Amino acid sequence: MFYVALKIISYDKVRSFITLLGVVFAVSLIFAQMGIYLGLMETSSIIIDHTPGDIWITSKNCKNFDFSQPLPEYLYYHVLSTEGVQWAEKLIVTWGIIKQKEGGTEQVEVVGYNPDTGIGGPWKMKIGDSRAVKNGNFTIVDDSAKRRLGDVKVGEYREVLWKRLEIVGISQDVKSFTTAPIIFTSYRLAQKLDPNWIGPDKTVFVIAKVSPKYSVEQVIKNLKKRLKGVDVYSKESFSMKTRLYWTIETGVGFSFLLTISISFLIGMLIVGQTIYNSTVEHIKEFGTLKAMGASNFDIYKLIFSQALINALLGYFMSLIITLLSVKIYEATEMVMVVNMWVNVLILGLTMLMCLSSALVSIRKIKKIDPAILFRG
Amino acid sequence: MDAAIVTKDLTKIYAEGRIEVKAVSSVTLQLNEGEVVGLLGPSGSGKTTLLSMIGCILRPTDGSIKIYGNEITGMDETTLPNIRKKYISFIFQGFNLFPALTAIENVLLILKLKGINKNVSNQRAKDLLTVVGLSERMHFLPRDLSGGQKQRVAVARALAANSPIILADEPTGNLDYTNGRKVMEILRNLAVEQKRCVVVSTHDNRIEDIFDRILLMEDGQIINEKRRLS
Ligand SMILES: Nc1ncnc2c1ncn2[C@@H]1O[C@H](COP(=O)(O)OP(=O)(O)OP(=O)(O)O)[C@@H](O)[C@H]1O
Ligand SMILES: [Mg+2]
Numbered sequence: 001m002f003y004v005a006l007k008i009i010s011y012d013k014v015r016s017f018i019t020l021l022g023v024v025f026a027v028s029l030i031f032a033q034m035g036i037y038l039g040l041m042e043t044s045s046i047i048i049d050h051t052p053g054d055i056w057i058t059s060k061n062c063k064n065f066d067f068s069q070p071l072p073e074y075l076y077y078h079v080l081s082t083e084g085v086q087w088a089e090k091l092i093v094t095w096g097i098i099k100q101k102e103g104g105t106e107q108v109e110v111v112g113y114n115p116d117t118g119i120g121g122p123w124k125m126k127i128g129d130s131r132a133v134k135n136g137n138f139t140i141v142d143d144s145a146k147r148r149l150g151d152v153k154v155g156e157y158r159e160v161l162w163k164r165l166e167i168v169g170i171s172q173d174v175k176s177f178t179t180a181p182i183i184f185t186s187y188r189l190a191q192k193l194d195p196n197w198i199g200p201d202k203t204v205f206v207i208a209k210v211s212p213k214y215s216v217e218q219v220i221k222n223l224k225k226r227l228k229g230v231d232v233y234s235k236e237s238f239s240m241k242t243r244l245y246w247t248i249e250t251g252v253g254f255s256f257l258l259t260i261s262i263s264f265l266i267g268m269l270i271v272g273q274t275i276y277n278s279t280v281e282h283i284k285e286f287g288t289l290k291a292m293g294a295s296n297f298d299i300y301k302l303i304f305s306q307a308l309i310n311a312l313l314g315y316f317m318s319l320i321i322t323l324l325s326v327k328i329y330e331a332t333e334m335v336m337v338v339n340m341w342v343n344v345l346i347l348g349l350t351m352l353m354c355l356s357s358a359l360v361s362i363r364k365i366k367k368i369d370p371a372i373l374f375r376g
Numbered sequence: 377m378d379a380a381i382v383t384k385d386l387t388k389i390y391a392e393g394r395i396e397v398k399a400v401s402s403v404t405l406q407l408n409e410g411e412v413v414g415l416l417g418p419s420g421s422g423k424t425t426l427l428s429m430i431g432c433i434l435r436p437t438d439g440s441i442k443i444y445g446n447e448i449t450g451m452d453e454t455t456l457p458n459i460r461k462k463y464i465s466f467i468f469q470g471f472n473l474f475p476a477l478t479a480i481e482n483v484l485l486i487l488k489l490k491g492i493n494k495n496v497s498n499q500r501a502k503d504l505l506t507v508v509g510l511s512e513r514m515h516f517l518p519r520d521l522s523g524g525q526k527q528r529v530a531v532a533r534a535l536a537a538n539s540p541i542i543l544a545d546e547p548t549g550n551l552d553y554t555n556g557r558k559v560m561e562i563l564r565n566l567a568v569e570q571k572r573c574v575v576v577s578t579h580d581n582r583i584e585d586i587f588d589r590i591l592l593m594e595d596g597q598i599i600n601e602k603r604r605l606s
Binding site: 011 | 424431433457461462468469470472473475476477481489534537545550
């Protein structure tokens with residue numbers, strides 16, 4: 001049946017080509033949208049995911065990584081002395097204004113970490129060392145910030161929140177979801193940069209590592225009992241919370257979902273109408289097969305095989321196009337995620353798109369009127 | 377042994393709105409293996425309707441049909457395909473070949489659906505296409521064949537499947553006399569040789585001599601029967 005379906009498809013080359021083009025268009029769009037969406041989501045929680053430790057303590061009702069409120073610093077000691085905590089660390093995430101060399105300002109997201117442990121700091125350095133921010137007005141700027149901040153060089157000075165900071169390193173891969181470039185300072189400097197908001201006795205997050213013999217759930221329970229007025233998350237759930245915040249509460253997810261759905265529908269319509277037309281054109285032949293003993297199911301197999309061929313050809317062409325365009329995306333500092341899971345998911349979607357579109361032809365086969373077979 | 381086809385009081389009434397047309401009316405007949413039967417009669421006399429009912433693709437309004445002893449009038453669409461698969465092949469006026477498939481592929485497709493083993497079917501398709509005179513054109517698409525050649529593919533397709541009953545509706549209707557006659561002679565010779573039961577509906581009195589038995593229809597009834605004297 002597959003062979004016959006292939007012959008039918010290759011017989012009408014122009015129509016099949018247009019159909020395939022439609023599938024490739026729809027599926028490539030789904031690939032791109034899903035890849036960009038997942039890329040954005042990966043970026044939105046990139047620091048959480050790269051920071052060691054199992055538990056994040058945040059201000060009450062904090063919705064995501066980027067917009068949290070300060071906590072009293074003494075909580076750190078409470079966390080440290082809670083049963084099952086192996087180590088704890090403080091981390092500041094706040095907002096700042098940076099002066100541009102040629103005038104004007106840009107907003108930056110300031111991450112203040114302990115340079116002795118490096119926890120919450122940059123995980124990959126292009127130039128310099130992540131410990132270099134210690135004891136002074138020093139900052140590390142991410143390589144991806146060049147687009148917004150101009151050509152940043154080690155040894156240069158930039159004014160952040162009215163303090164002159166020396167650039168002591170360039171980090172890599174700390175892409176910003178909010179589009180405001182991410183800069184790193186020492187934890188102590190971050191407290192001083194914005195004294196009215198953070199100040200000397202405040203942190204933003206406390207991160208904890210669970211001792212080997214304890215479960216994360218158990219330690220979260222212990223911490224919740226001990227600390228009042230804060231939220232306690234496992235690393236994974238805080239990462240997921242951040243992603244869901246950007247997905248749902250900002251409408252970003254909806255717009256991606258909408259584009260993906262529309263692409264899916266367009267693909268379905270194109271394949272559906274081609275297969276329907278082909279079924280109508282072959283109705284006498286299909287009827288003849290039925291008259292000689294083919295079951296409806298035999299003929300469905302033929303029709304679904306056509307849909308399947310469209311799906312597989314379209315999918316693999318789209319995959320190739322996508323893999324090629326990932327390179328272009330990388331050049332624009334954006335992240336497009338194409339991995340096993342995305343591939344399998346989209347393969348499933350493509351099959352669903354093509355096979356469900358063939359359903360309209362099913363009724364046609366079920367109801368073949370024998371009278372048409374006899375018309376000359 | 378059971379007769380190939382036995383009908384009793386077979387009746388078909390088409391109802392279109394308030395108008396009812398009695399297309400076939402109380403037809404009782406028996407058709408046997410090795411018989412080549414002509415169904416003749418004027419347009420609208422019910423030939424096609426009768427053929428469709430015998431071929432199990434149209435439900436009678438009344439009466440019964442037995443195919444090799446199987447009463448089919450009560451069967452539903454889950455069992456009927458098996459009867460058709462086992463016993464029946466068709467030849468149509470319009471050939472009804474898949475335009476995308478070559479002559480031999482059209483034959484093979486039916487053999488596959490009839491559940492015939494792949495090794496056997498290849499040889500059989502080639503043999504039959506050779507017998508109908510298409511050994512040179514097996515790999516031609518229908519668009520590259522003449523009408524007569526296309527109908528010969530359809531004949532090969534019907535015969536290759538080994539169905540004991542072959543039903544043909546106006547098989548020469550789209551062909552000129554010479555080609556029509558050629559197709560009918562091929563069909564007849566193979567049918568007799570392989571002891572099939574062949575029923576052919578036709579307008580064409582000039583091919584009467586092909587048939588062993590002629591049933592003359594008028595107004596849905598068989599009004600006369602002639603047998604070849606042999
Ligand atoms: N599907 C249908 N619905 C309604 N009436 C029909 C249908 N098919 C046939 N008829 C009517 O039934 C009668 C017999 O038609 P049928 O096609 O069986 O005759 P026929 O002998 O095959 O004619 P022809 O030689 O023109 O092919 C005609 O009056 C026709 O109009
Ligand atoms: Mg007719």
